[in-house]
Amino acid sequence: MDADRSTVAHDPGRLVRPFAIGIDGTPATAGLGLLSRVAARRPPGPADHLRPERESLLRLAAEPQSVAELSALVGLPLSVAKLLIADMIEAGDLEPCTAEPQLSGDDVLQVLLDGLRAL
Amino acid sequence: MASADSDTTPAPPAADPGGHIPLAVKILVAGGFGVGKTTMVGSVSEIPPLSTEEVMTEASMGVDDLGGVEEKSTTTVALDFGRITVNRQVVLYLFGTPGQGRFWFMWDELAEGALGAVVLADTRRLDTCFPAVDFFERRKIPFVVAVNRFDGAYAYEPEEVREAVDVGPDVPIILTDARERQESKSVLLALVEHVMRQRSPAVSARPLP
Ligand SMILES: Nc1nc2c(ncn2[C@@H]2O[C@H](COP(=O)(O)OP(=O)(O)OP(=O)(O)O)[C@@H](O)[C@H]2O)c(=O)[nH]1
Ligand SMILES: [Mg+2]
Numbered sequence: 001m002d003a004d005r006s007t008v009a010h011d012p013g014r015l016v017r018p019f020a021i022g023i024d025g026t027p028a029t030a031g032l033g034l035l036s037r038v039a040a041r042r043p044p045g046p047a048d049h050l051r052p053e054r055e056s057l058l059r060l061a062a063e064p065q066s067v068a069e070l071s072a073l074v075g076l077p078l079s080v081a082k083l084l085i086a087d088m089i090e091a092g093d094l095e096p097c098t099a100e101p102q103l104s105g106d107d108v109l110q111v112l113l114d115g116l117r118a119l
Numbered sequence: 120m121a122s123a124d125s126d127t128t129p130a131p132p133a134a135d136p137g138g139h140i141p142l143a144v145k146i147l148v149a150g151g152f153g154v155g156k157t158t159m160v161g162s163v164s165e166i167p168p169l170s171t172e173e174v175m176t177e178a179s180m181g182v183d184d185l186g187g188v189e190e191k192s193t194t195t196v197a198l199d200f201g202r203i204t205v206n207r208q209v210v211l212y213l214f215g216t217p218g219q220g221r222f223w224f225m226w227d228e229l230a231e232g233a234l235g236a237v238v239l240a241d242t243r244r245l246d247t248c249f250p251a252v253d254f255f256e257r258r259k260i261p262f263v264v265a266v267n268r269f270d271g272a273y274a275y276e277p278e279e280v281r282e283a284v285d286v287g288p289d290v291p292i293i294l295t296d297a298r299e300r301q302e303s304k305s306v307l308l309a310l311v312e313h314v315m316r317q318r319s320p321a322v323s324a325r326p327l328p
Contacts, residue, residue: 033228033231033232034145034212034214034228034229035143035145035212035232037140037143064140066143066212068169068171068198068200068212068214069169069202071171072169072170072171072200073169077171077172077173077174078171078172078173078174078198079173079174080174081171097140098140099139099140099141099142099143100139100140101142102208103142103208103209105318106315106318108142108144108209109234109311109314109315109318110315111205111206111208111209112144112205112209112211112234112311113308113311113312113315115205115206115209116203116205116211116304116307116308116311117308119203119205119304
């Protein structure tokens with residue numbers, strides 16, 4: 001079912017047309033938002049030199065980093081960055097990070113208010 | 120899943136090995152062309168504003184924009200953003216959103232999960248903030264209107280702006296200077312307070328007539 005989906009309809013491949021980045025298939029970017037954070041699971045190695053964008057992402061995401069920042073820092077449009085990041089997650093090079101849900105909605109606002117006031 | 124030997128509590132579901140990272144909160148800075156969005160993001164951000172871009176394909180353009188776009192041509196939309204690490208628990212991202220209607224496709228993703236928005240208004244061209252006001256009203260995303268005081272511009276009173284922009288009495292209207300960090304910070308504080316008021320049941324119990 002899922003395997004079929006990549007071969008039909010939307011042709012997301014055209015989004016990467018102008019970029020010489022090899023991405024096999026169409027990794028699922030659905031779960032990746034602007035503020036999704038990902039972290040590298042390994043440092044870049046010698047084999048990564050041939051794939052500069054991936055090498056940069058591994059370096060930039062040494063600490064958890066947002067998709068938006070990675071996209072800006074590596075100089076790729078968001079949709080392209082998302083594809084690449086999703087591909088690297090599938091390959092086990094990056095991992096998604098989730099914030100601990102230790103704050104309720106109201107607490108977030110209070111923390112934000114106090115924090116901003118203290119800046 | 121690693122578990123410490125002294126750990127008696129069950130591991131939280133889907134706990135990522137990435138560890139404790141702060142909650143990311145998003146606030147949008149919207150408004151017309153050249154109204155000071157990037158300036159405001161930059162004045163409060165702890166990093167120089169970053170810019171990323173999105174590729175706009177014909178699929179993501181509104182019908183109105185389709186004229187003349189026959190092939191799979193692409194246009195890019197720049198998106199500026201900045202970051203404020205509020206504390207160990209929360210990191211705030213500010214996104215300066217392109218104000219033109221043909222970038223709606225971008226706004227949808229931007230607005231998703233946003234805490235609220237700052238609509239920047241330029242008193243010389245108040246009408247340029249209408250699309251943003253409409254958008255946030257329709258999505259029920261809380262917003263404040265920040266009037267950026269450009270040199271030599273006629274100084275409106277907040278209530279005159281309220282009338283011109285046609286927003287309800289509960290929407291804060293703040294005069295600001297997007298270049299000044301403290302002023303931009305005050306705008307953000309006003310927005311967070313506004314969101315808090317909106318979420319408090321005592322205030323939102325009764326819709327205005
Ligand atoms: N006098 C004055 N000038 C300002 C103020 N805010 C911004 N400017 C100037 O106005 C110009 C436009 O500001 P930007 O921050 O680039 O505006 P923008 O909304 O990001 O513009 P676009 O992204 O092109 O739509 C810049 O030259 C700023 O220096 C302000 O509060 N007062
Ligand atoms: Mg700008």
